[in-house]
Amino acid sequence: MKTLLGRTAIALVAVSFAAEASATEWNVSVWGKRRAFTENIEKLAELVAAKSNGDFTMNVSYGGLSKNTENLDGISIGAFEMAQFCAGYHADKNRAITVLELPFLGVNTLAEEVAVSNAVYAHPAVTEEMAQWNAKMLMTSPMPQYNLVGTGEPRDTLAKFDGMRVRATGGIGQAFEAVGAVPTSVTSSEAYQAMQSGVVDTVAFAQHAHLSFGTINEADWWTANLNPGTVNCPVVVNIDAYNDLSEENRKILDESVPEAIDFYLQNYGELLKKWDSVLAEKNVQTVTISDEEIAAFKEKAGGPVQQQWIAEMSAQGLPAQELFDLVQTTLAEARK
Incomplete structure (x- = not known):
């Protein structure tokens, strides 16, 4: 009897260990701290854990796995299974998606940003380029149009942008450079440190980042309507890790992405509603740029920067015009 009980106990322990061994646990590399920008990932982790009854879990690490500028490299070597990165951090590694960072594309809402990102991510040129890093596009982290916070006298004309030291990456940086600013x-x-120490006069961010990284605390003013463009920050997964998922868990992951994005949009919308009260609380002046100045900015930094990107990327063998046109046609469809 004891022998039978002993064998039963051993069998139960073995089954338990086997169940634990079969569970899937992914490490996810992001940076900073939990904020509106990472709520798509946090929600996704919550959803896959719930739908899989704990069989598929994600550990979201804020800077503990990699530098933010090296997340794509970490994905490529399988150091972790999922990561978030921004195209402007290493434009040479993800050339095709930098079309989404071009200035004055005309994207007005977060929903439109999701639409154009999804369309570009699905393009074969993007799939092929990401595969070189063993990466598969999973979802975007949509951000509203960037605007400036700055110190000292408000910079509300192109003439005042001349010589302005601005923290801006990708196409936004090129746009400011086109009107005489000095992007870094x-x-x-x-x-924040660059602004505090005077290395830069202004910082271009979306609202959540001005809050999360503290630049709003150094600001005297904020441009409410400059809207030169935004940064595109995908979430990618390691291709091998994705393929190794059970069929059920892969389906759970894929089907949870739209839910995670919907939650992100709702959450970010709440932040935008509170933005004016944040400015008032921190005594930050709201600066409205005139229509004439914005039109002049578009003329100098919109079309010319876009055409330069198309020429340079085409010369490198990318279907640049096709990618640019895809953004425009997707916007048109999204607005119908």
């Missing part, structure tokens, strides 16, 4: 591409985590 310090990472988001370094922006």
